[in-house]
Amino acid sequence: MGTVEKVFCRILLTLLLLQCEIGWMQEAVNSPAFIESTCLSSIFWMKLDKSFLQEKFFTIEVIDPSGVPFLVDQMLGARCGYTLSKDVWGNPIFRASFLGCHVINEKDEQFSLTVNIKVSLFEDLKAATVYQHPMHCSYFSWAPREILCEENYMEVSVKTDVPGISDAELMSALPEAQKVMYQMWNLMFYSSSGIKTTGVRDADKLGYSFNNTLARVFLRSPYFTNETQNTVVNGVTMSTISSTSRYRQRWLLLLIDTTVSCPVDGTSFTDASLIWTIPMINPRLVLQESTFRSLKVTMGINGKKIENPEKFNYTLEHNITHIGVTIPIGAPRGRLQSTVSNGVYGVTYSIDLLMEHSWTDSDWQLTKYLVIKPITIPFLPRIPIVINNTVPETRIFDVFLGVFLPDVNLVTLTIGDMTFSLKEAEQKGYRISVISFPNGTRGFELEVPFDDPNVLKEYMNINETRYHLQVIYTLTVGPEEKLYHHPADVECIMADVQLPEGIGYCDKENIYLYVTTAGLFQYWILYIGNSPLNYITAHTNRYRITTNDTHLLLQVPFFAPGIIYEEVSFERIQARFDLDLKKMATLETLNTFSVRCNFQSSEFIVCYPNGTVTVLAHMKTVPSIDMGKTRLKDKICKPREYTKNQALFQFQVSTCGTSLMFNDEHLIYENEISFEKETLPIQNRPIITRDPGYRLTILCYYPIKDTLMQSAMLYGSSSRTLPFGSGTMMSWPNSEGLIRTRQVLNIQANIFKDESFTEAYKSHSLVFKSLWEPLFFEVELKDEAPNVELFLENCWMTQSEEINSIPHWNFIVDGCENKSYGSVIFSPVTTSNPIKYPNHFKRMKIQNLTLPLTEIYLHCTATIGTCLHVPSSGLPCKLCPPGTIIDQYSEIYPNHHGYVVTGPVFILQPEQFEEFDITRNKV
Numbered sequence: 001m002g003t004v005e006k007v008f009c010r011i012l013l014t015l016l017l018l019q020c021e022i023g024w025m026q027e028a029v030n031s032p033a034f035i036e037s038t039c040l041s042s043i044f045w046m047k048l049d050k051s052f053l054q055e056k057f058f059t060i061e062v063i064d065p066s067g068v069p070f071l072v073d074q075m076l077g078a079r080c081g082y083t084l085s086k087d088v089w090g091n092p093i094f095r096a097s098f099l100g101c102h103v104i105n106e107k108d109e110q111f112s113l114t115v116n117i118k119v120s121l122f123e124d125l126k127a128a129t130v131y132q133h134p135m136h137c138s139y140f141s142w143a144p145r146e147i148l149c150e151e152n153y154m155e156v157s158v159k160t161d162v163p164g165i166s167d168a169e170l171m172s173a174l175p176e177a178q179k180v181m182y183q184m185w186n187l188m189f190y191s192s193s194g195i196k197t198t199g200v201r202d203a204d205k206l207g208y209s210f211n212n213t214l215a216r217v218f219l220r221s222p223y224f225t226n227e228t229q230n231t232v233v234n235g236v237t238m239s240t241i242s243s244t245s246r247y248r249q250r251w252l253l254l255l256i257d258t259t260v261s262c263p264v265d266g267t268s269f270t271d272a273s274l275i276w277t278i279p280m281i282n283p284r285l286v287l288q289e290s291t292f293r294s295l296k297v298t299m300g301i302n303g304k305k306i307e308n309p310e311k312f313n314y315t316l317e318h319n320i321t322h323i324g325v326t327i328p329i330g331a332p333r334g335r336l337q338s339t340v341s342n343g344v345y346g347v348t349y350s351i352d353l354l355m356e357h358s359w360t361d362s363d364w365q366l367t368k369y370l371v372i373k374p375i376t377i378p379f380l381p382r383i384p385i386v387i388n389n390t391v392p393e394t395r396i397f398d399v400f401l402g403v404f405l406p407d408v409n410l411v412t413l414t415i416g417d418m419t420f421s422l423k424e425a426e427q428k429g430y431r432i433s434v435i436s437f438p439n440g441t442r443g444f445e446l447e448v449p450f451d452d453p454n455v456l457k458e459y460m461n462i463n464e465t466r467y468h469l470q471v472i473y474t475l476t477v478g479p480e481e482k483l484y485h486h487p488a489d490v491e492c493i494m495a496d497v498q499l500p501e502g503i504g505y506c507d508k509e510n511i512y513l514y515v516t517t518a519g520l521f522q523y524w525i526l527y528i529g530n531s532p533l534n535y536i537t538a539h540t541n542r543y544r545i546t547t548n549d550t551h552l553l554l555q556v557p558f559f560a561p562g563i564i565y566e567e568v569s570f571e572r573i574q575a576r577f578d579l580d581l582k583k584m585a586t587l588e589t590l591n592t593f594s595v596r597c598n599f600q601s602s603e604f605i606v607c608y609p610n611g612t613v614t615v616l617a618h619m620k621t622v623p624s625i626d627m628g629k630t631r632l633k634d635k636i637c638k639p640r641e642y643t644k645n646q647a648l649f650q651f652q653v654s655t656c657g658t659s660l661m662f663n664d665e666h667l668i669y670e671n672e673i674s675f676e677k678e679t680l681p682i683q684n685r686p687i688i689t690r691d692p693g694y695r696l697t698i699l700c701y702y703p704i705k706d707t708l709m710q711s712a713m714l715y716g717s718s719s720r721t722l723p724f725g726s727g728t729m730m731s732w733p734n735s736e737g738l739i740r741t742r743q744v745l746n747i748q749a750n751i752f753k754d755e756s757f758t759e760a761y762k763s764h765s766l767v768f769k770s771l772w773e774p775l776f777f778e779v780e781l782k783d784e785a786p787n788v789e790l791f792l793e794n795c796w797m798t799q800s801e802e803i804n805s806i807p808h809w810n811f812i813v814d815g816c817e818n819k820s821y822g823s824v825i826f827s828p829v830t831t832s833n834p835i836k837y838p839n840h841f842k843r844m845k846i847q848n849l850t851l852p853l854t855e856i857y858l859h860c861t862a863t864i865g866t867c868l869h870v871p872s873s874g875l876p877c878k879l880c881p882p883g884t885i886i887d888q889y890s891e892i893y894p895n896h897h898g899y900v901v902t903g904p905v906f907i908l909q910p911e912q913f914e915e916f917d918i919t920r921n922k923v
């Protein structure tokens, strides 16, 4: 019932006008141009032009043969054989069966129906203009049985002079006695609830219309009455009213099968097409299937039969079970409309189909079966596509969005964060064009220059820019102008970035690098080793930076940090300076500007980041010494090369007796080049020498950023890489106050054999201890004034010699014994031979270690100061006696610290110890 109701609801219904009102209505206007009508089989088919009726109210009336108008409404329609509908374009349609209640029927051959269309601007149609439209059709080709399946009713009409029952007397009596006859018909309905027999008047009450014409009787039924039987025939649901019409008059009994059956579904669709099928044979209408013969199948659209459906790409096919029509979605004469559903763009497609099937069988010579079927496919998503037509060389994004039906319009564009109307977009320099295709669809082409501020730009890889256009299209869709948004995301990568270039050269003292600055510090950053080049690093490394509009000039002195010494010999130094061009975002190195120069220098020191120190020492003494006999603190470290005047040393900061100390800013490694005077050992005589004294102190300073870093360096976890170091050299004879400027605390650590602290294990001798045996450990300060005191700051044990090895176990923390891993007790130191200044010693006994170690190194950091008597306390423990504070020699030795390591001490497990005990005596 739903579809039938819907059709009617579209039509404005008004109350049936009273007959008497006709009198004072306006004169009817005959057959105006907005009305078109045709005859199709046994139907009047009238179409009203929608554009004429827009924003107007109208009703349709039919005029009965005596001139009385009847308003066509839903009730009247199904009863009298009228259909009010709309075609796919929205034009109102009125259809009437030739057997309709108010049709003037002349001998079942000429049919006339006059229609009044009342049109008004107001809902009250009293002052409406009445347009009168008479329709005349002839129909000579009645089949013995004709069935009409309309939208709102089913109708069957049959010829009464059916073969076999034909009777001359009856036939001659019929025309005269039409009205009388009508009264005499009975109807028998067969349904699941049994047989129901009614007279003609009662049939009317059940919702049926039954009447006869000159030579036919007909039954009209709405869909879904109480007697309706729904059956599925070959997959299609059929609505069937089974009935027999009976005419009885004394000696005559006329029984006519007035069964009518119409399909109520049978439509299906895919993305591409809609399919409508009906069964070829309906068993309710064809009782002896073996005699069935299909004669002709015709299809039609919009009330017009189509002889060559293939021409329009419609397919009409039939086989022994089905008749099917396939219509490609979008095919002509249907209506494709745009719409938006749940934010998705799509289309609906509607088409008004009809099908006529003629067949013969043994019961009925000929049956004409006409089905009228408007079909609408509710919603088919049609996701629009974005086509990237960009030609990179033009540097203009060219983006197509489509395809849409012509009922779609572009209204705004959001590019980046900005929303523009089409006019504003044009003013901004974006080009928008509507592309119309021959098949009636359209698309929108948008052009946006790469360099537009609303295009995102990103520097990529080495020399590429990624241009990224983000657009949101806003369109209005369909007759309702629903808003639809569609994004487009297009990008283009162009190798259009010019990397900075660098040119280098040298003079006698500096290396220079000229670098182009376009894009520098925006995309790229310059690095020397691990440090970025900026004004701060330049300043600390003694570089000079000058810039102009296009270039940056970097001046690097030959001995500044960052110089790589590729070859060092007496003849020349080959130095290289590398400036890395890195990507700002990832710090990936894209290019290295490298300058290589040779230069000469008679004396230099280079402290490499890997801890290598290279020193070229120049002989300065008179008389001259043999430079080949110079050495470092550890006598085994001799010059790598030497001449009469120069000696070249190269060593690691961890070797050759180099000592380490640190202050808040630097790790300081110190070594010394000295010369062993050649002595003439004359028996028991004082030693005589001709050689002058030669001492050259070498200092390498490695900056440490802050105390955090310092403790990290000391207590582990930091990497071993040092920053660039800077070196100085000082020769002693030439430098009077050197002792004051020295920054190295010369401290030494020893392990003693017993509590008397008299006999120390010699360096390089193996020390074995059991876990419970005490360790006697001493730290001695050397080369300092008598009144200064040595203070231990932190001492710790590790399994390796490295300063920062982990794990580590503290046994002195801020000068105090930490007894977490064993017993630690300071031992007093008194003046005795060879101890001249007890202040310069710290001794302790370490016992009962509970460490999981087999090999122990002892590390200590130390500082010096004097203890001043001051009333207030709050002192770090052990550094000074109670009531005194430490006066660090801050003026003379700013932040003066020292570091020492000794070991290893091998720890024997009990079972090993016994085994070893035997062998030890042998050693």
Ligand SMILES: *[C@@H]1O[C@H](CO)[C@@H](O)[C@H](O)[C@H]1NC(C)=O
Pocket (backbone or CB within 6 Å): 205, 206, 207, 226
């Ligand atoms: C259809 O059947 C129902 C219930 O059986 C009844 O109430 C109703 O009146 C019937 N309708 C007609 C039109 O006879």
Ligand SMILES: *[C@@H]1O[C@H](CO)[C@@H](O)[C@H](O)[C@H]1NC(C)=O
Pocket (backbone or CB within 6 Å): 101, 182, 210, 211, 212
């Ligand atoms: C039957 O048809 C006749 C002749 O057209 C008409 O006068 C009569 O009113 C009709 N009866 C019904 C119930 O429609």
Ligand SMILES: *[C@@H]1O[C@H](CO)[C@@H](O)[C@H](O)[C@H]1NC(C)=O
Pocket (backbone or CB within 6 Å): 311, 312, 313, 331, 332
């Ligand atoms: C029928 O379909 C063909 C191929 O798909 C197409 O080229 C032709 O234009 C269509 N004809 C009509 C009338 O739409």
Ligand SMILES: *[C@@H]1O[C@H](CO)[C@@H](O)[C@H](O)[C@H]1NC(C)=O
Pocket (backbone or CB within 6 Å): 277, 317, 318, 319, 320, 321, 322, 323, 324
């Ligand atoms: C006849 O056509 C229908 C659909 O058009 C199809 O489903 C059916 O299988 C066909 N029957 C035969 C016997 O080919």
Ligand SMILES: *[C@@H]1O[C@H](CO)[C@@H](O)[C@H](O)[C@H]1NC(C)=O
Pocket (backbone or CB within 6 Å): 330, 403, 437, 438, 439, 440, 441
């Ligand atoms: C119409 O033409 C366009 C462009 O050739 C095509 O993309 C689209 O699919 C066509 N649409 C229909 C319904 O044929």
Ligand SMILES: *[C@@H]1O[C@H](CO)[C@@H](O)[C@H](O)[C@H]1NC(C)=O
Pocket (backbone or CB within 6 Å): 462, 463, 495, 496, 497
């Ligand atoms: C960009 O860099 C690539 C790879 O390094 C190189 O092959 C290409 O020639 C460069 N293009 C331009 C325009 O510089």
Ligand SMILES: *[C@@H]1O[C@H](CO)[C@@H](O)[C@H](O)[C@H]1NC(C)=O
Pocket (backbone or CB within 6 Å): 388, 389, 390, 391, 392, 489, 490, 491, 492, 493
């Ligand atoms: C758009 O087209 C350009 C040029 O053909 C191409 O370089 C780019 O990768 C395309 N971008 C996208 C997102 O398809």
